[in-house]
Amino acid sequence: MRILLSSANFCNSPYVVYPLGIGVLASALSQAGHEVCQFDPLSLGDYQAQARALLQDFRPELIGVSIRNLDDIDSRQITDRLLGESLDVIRFFRAEAPGVPMVLGGPGFSLYAEDILRLTGVEYGICGEGEDAMVQLADSLAAGKPLRPGVLRLPNTTLAGAIYDGAIADFYNAETHLIPVQTKRGCPFRCVYCTYPVLEGRKIRTRDPDNVLADLADIHARWPDAMVYFVDSVFNDPSGHYKKLLEAMLSNGLNLPWTGFITPASLTESDIRLMVDAGLVAADLGVDAATDQTLAGIGKNFSFADVQRCCRQLLEQGVFVTTNVMFGGPGETDATVQQGIANLLSLEPAYSVIFAGIRLFHGAPLIETARQQGKIPADWNGIGALYYFAPGIDPERLHEMLLEGFQNSRYCIYPPASRNHDIQMIHKFGFLKLRNLRLGKK
Known part of the structure; x- marks a missing residue:
């Protein structure tokens, strides 16, 4: 057919x-x-x-x-x-x-x-x-x-790799120098805003490592200037599958540049060294809130001290670090906003992309919290964009606090779209080229 x-x-x-x-x-x-x-x-x-x-x-x-x-x-x-x-x-x-x-x-x-x-x-x-x-x-x-x-709605037993269409991949490589690879599906974590468990389930299911290695070798041969983006919901999952993959990459001589979604939870310095040895050059650190109170509010299983430690260790290994953080979630107050601003500034020179409010999606537990708090309009069609702000958090007041708090920072990006052009130009030039220029490498 x-x-x-x-x-x-x-x-x-x-x-x-x-x-x-x-x-x-x-x-x-x-x-x-x-x-x-x-x-x-x-x-x-x-x-x-x-x-x-x-x-x-x-x-x-x-x-x-x-x-x-x-x-x-x-x-x-x-x-x-x-x-x-x-x-x-x-x-x-x-x-x-x-x-x-x-x-x-x-x-x-x-x-x-x-x-x-x-x-x-x-x-x-x-x-x-x-x-x-x-x-x-x-x-x-x-x-x-x-x-x-x-x-x-059928149970899925197949975890297929991708056929990378040459013309399509050429375009995205020229625009971003990023090619995505998925090594597993499923997310065991319980973040209240997230839809990964709805889309992929909570049980981690892994692809055959040999097939992943074949994908990596193929990508590196066809687009040698690209950085692989591991698009698993969380790359360093609790099962430890990622360590076996990284060790296989090293033993097969596939030390190619990569990035991915990294959680600070239980990440050790030796884990980071293994990642770096296998080619990690940039980490998308899954932080999502900026204080212990708000991290607990969105269901995270780590503290902000864990974030600071992990961020410092990554930076010391020469890894470029970006975090994404949402203000206004469960447990947010004016006091946690001020503390959160200070906490994110303490992560510099790691970059933080900052959002105000949390987008509500069907299937995410936060929907029920919002409904119980009377935050779901009666006329909401379920598809249109609707954002959660904790009781007592005024969206406009929060916006002003974030603007003021980050106005002098080159590393904390708010509003999130305010630096899109810069980010697009960095990727179009090639993150690896820019990094090597800064390090004085050819």
Whole structure:
């Protein structure tokens, strides 16, 4: 069966992100004997003309569209632009290929599957992980025995690697010098704002290390100036799987530059040394709150002293550190805001990207807290951007406190979009090139 897989993500804040999901589905479908073509509107500019030509040449028998982002999760610039642009892609394919069945998926879709399916009128949707469900849907259509229309929720036993489309990856490498790789799924943590457990479950399931190593070798050969981004929910998970992977990378001579989401919880200095030996050059440190009180409020299992220690040890090893922090969550007060500002300043020269309020998503425990506190408007459609602010926290007052607190800092970025251009230029030039220039390396 000929299957066209299209991304529908136009988010460029703080930078564009490679559409890994359609690559993973392309791999699973190809292994099942289907012919797959990947399409990415964001990388093409005027995508409609090229899409029309592709529809005519490829003649797909099934079209899948992935919705990754619904908005920018920034309370200071609320917009439904991203969802609107995703819907435009879906409507375009529906209009240009009216007789071809369609299926929607992706994390943004999965959180509001029934609502978006009803909104678009598309036949099928896949909620959560999609390899097994997509193959089953394609097989049923190819056999002339289509599944009942609606949202498919099937247990997923396959953790496929991605087929990296050359033209698509060339664009993202030129823009960001980042290529994503997933080594496992599932998140055992209980952060109240997070949807990873909803999308991937709590049980950690790992890919075959040999397959991951093959992906890494392939990426390094095809895009030698790229940095690998391990996009696991948390790279250094409690199972210790990541250590085995890093040791395998070293034993196979795959000391290539990488970054990933790192939690300070239980991270030791020897763990950091192993990461650095295996190529860690930048860490996206999962902090998310700035005081012990607010860390506990969002369900973190570490203290801010752990953050400071971990940050210091990473910096001492020459690792570039970025944190993301949300103010206004459960337990926040004016006093914790002031303490949080001081705490983040103490992390410099680590960078901190700071958000005001916490975006509410279906499936995250914070939704129930917000409902109990009367913070869910009766007319909320469930999809539109809605942000949580703790009782007693006024959004405008918080905004002013953050502006004042970080006005003289080059490392603390608030509002979060205020330095997007700088971040985009750094990645377009190449983070590794810039780092080597600063270190005096060729």
